[in-house]
Amino acid sequence: MERSPWIPMIIGVAFEIVAVGLIAFIPETLNYNGSLSPNPRRSSTGSSKSLKPVSTFGSLRHRVHDSVSFLICDARVVLILSAFGVHMLLQSRDVLLQYISTRYQTSLAIATVYVSVRSGLVLLLCLIVLPAASLFCRRRYGPNWSDLLLSRASAAFIALGFLMIGLAPNRSLLLFALVINSMGWGLFSFLRSLLTSLVEAHHVARLNTFIGIFDTIGHMIGSPLLAMLFRKGLDLGGVWSGLPFLLDAGIVAMIGITLCGIKIHS
Template sequence: IGRKPVFALAMIGMLSAGLFNGIIMSMWKVLPYQLLWVCPLFLFIGGGPAVSSMMFYAVACDITTEANRTNIFLFGYAAGIVGDIISPSIAGGLMAINPWISLILGWFMLALGGSIVAFIPETVHLRLSPSGTLVHAPPAERDTARSRKTNKPSSYVQIVKSQFGDGLNKLHSSITLLNSLPIVLLLVTFLADPFAASTIVVSMRYISKLFNWKLREAAFLLSLRAFIQLILFLVILPLLSKFLIHRLGLSSKRKDLLLAQFSVIMMVLGALLIASGGVIGLTIFGIIVSTLGTGYTSFARSLITTLVDQQHVGRLYAAISIVETLGSLVSGPSINALYSVGLKKGGSWTGLPFYCVAVICSMAAVSVWSFGVLTGQRRRRQEMPLGEEYGDEYADAQTLTGDLVPVEPGHVDEGRIRI
């Protein structure tokens, strides 16, 4: 149905949840506070923040080149960080006057952001031409959608059958994406970021407990982390990307792979330094090192985007959102439970949640390096002359790397999943 309707529905769902929350709080003398538990149900309208962020990345992917795609993702993360830095101070100042001012301002900003969707052109059928201008996708990419519109069923039963069949086809298309080993290798690495993010608050309690800091003193490290992230996303990584492409002559895909590998290694080293930190300086250094790896998801998202055709990017990003959401559901309780176990045992066990994150990020590093090995093998095979003596081996290599050959129109198979 396009990017705009989905994005608009997600914004409507979030705004509805916020307004319902406000209604319950304003009528707390009449309505039971347990009705607040109903608020998350409004996020079923559109899918909430996970879907809205997914649509942002999908739109950015539609209208940018492969070389600039990662930078757009980084700028998106930086915008979120700026909001995280500014909003608590503004909300705190407004709450000192009246708590409702900050809530109303938040709803207004959410509504304003949602209204901007009306002025964004639909990008699902837009593609960048070699000259850099936006053009409509080739007719072949829209044949399936056009045929569904022109062959509308007449009866209610036929409409239900048609919708059910379309739903099954889309589900099959999404599942078919997972037949590609490189996609699966990169997809599972998106579990690492929720676990790393869950340790941010725990690290404040960890430092407070280990070094007898007050929580408000340890919280200053959050500002340090946010400042480093802004410099990293807005300056260091874009300049480094430009250097790797223009000075060293690397392709965009190779550049993203190298930076993804570097970032995930920084996440592993940072978690290990924090976990083993018996000295405050070493712990702070570990936080800095782990922050240098926070650009990983941008590079991994750009890499995995190259594996599918443009018309399947939305489904791929939906799969990424599902993985990230599952990671968020598991990581929070797990990290806090490990921290409680570490506190009970004492000593070096206190760093148990950070050792856990180091293990998970190490598994992500193995997946990224395995992806690099597969793509390297594929590149060498493409450069090798293909004769009859290589036919069977090349067919096996295609099966290993997940290259799908089109079989039926209307499925994901109509486009190729590439390496």
């Protein structure tokens, strides 16, 4: 960035093109379980019935109720699903860049290096640390308890990391806070896995749809909220300049407390 802002932008676009190209190698899974169906004819008949057009308001209401009934039946699903509504608040990269640059009186280029350090740690975490921890916990406690325990631990790391980011008086402590924060970055992956285990197999697609809806609502609310808190924090000055991250710490702490109250079968 010190040489030219176009250099990282062009490199970033090149990496995105490579990532999009990898989509061509993803295998088709539409009929992956077709051979496992005991009665293909019955399965196809059932699917054709489900595709009939809705003719009355009553049938539409029935289908809507049928689509959300699996959420109402289990309060744990609703509680965990609601966490995805604040997902955007944790994806505070742009605010973090401005916060580092403003509070510690440094350039955006240097601030980007700090954020990139966290991104590198998250990559290392997802490739090595989390798979190893998940494998160990699944063998010891089973898949459901493993996801729940790792979700609790991840929430604790993220909340502590955000709290330290908001209070760090210098860049050295800020870097340490980013390390702590990155250690919990698998939280929503574990929550998604835990949610999947709490619903029946034929509800998984609907569940992911609801996760997407909550995530989108979180983006609509979270972006202006973080910007407003950042502006308010700058007006207050001092410790309050980290107001967005103090809020993030409080929200994730509430998620962690909620997870501690959730019980599942072994």
